[in-house]
Amino acid sequence: MARRTRADMQATRASLLTTARKFFCDAGYAATSMDELTAQAGLTRGALYHHFGDKKGLLAAVVEQIDAEMDERLQAISHHAKDPWLGFRRRCRAYLEMALEPEYQRIVLRDAKAVLGGASPESQRHCVASMQTQLETLIAQGLVAKAHPQALASLIYGSLAEAAFWIADGEDGDTRLKQSTTALELLLRGLHTPA
CATH class of the missing domain: 1.10.10.60 (Homeodomain-like)
Known part of the structure; x- marks a missing residue:
């Protein structure tokens, strides 16, 4: 052979x-x-x-691939924004909007949560670290109130992840997305220190 x-x-x-x-x-x-x-x-x-x-290992690999693609999309949103604060806000909002994309919703937010218990620890650490880097920049530029960047990133990431699960879980996803983005803007306004 x-x-x-x-x-x-x-x-x-x-x-x-x-x-x-x-x-x-x-x-x-x-x-x-x-x-x-x-x-x-x-x-x-x-x-x-x-x-x-096995089948579970295949699901984990598919989730890893989708997560990597999602991260690239989010990085591009931040990179192409006119200013860092706008980029951060758009990136957070885009994460919530992805909860309505059929592939992401079904595979990552529903099946992976049920079968694998959610995102892998490595994926979660990567998301928090990426957000932490952005927040460190925003804090240094005086656009976000001073706080521990990793603690802040963990809180925001956790909030976004739970909101995405909530959006994906209901039949009224569009309504839940609107409610979540309104709440997100309220949350982010509390962090912002306009120049």
């Missing part, structure tokens, strides 16, 4: 992730059959087990 190259292994992994994202988004984690998923990807269950261990 021919030995598989690194490129072959990466292509197999990518194919499983792409197919799993579609299945998990369309049918949900519980209703996704590994036999159907691997058949759709043109692979065997052995390939899935080799790369991800």
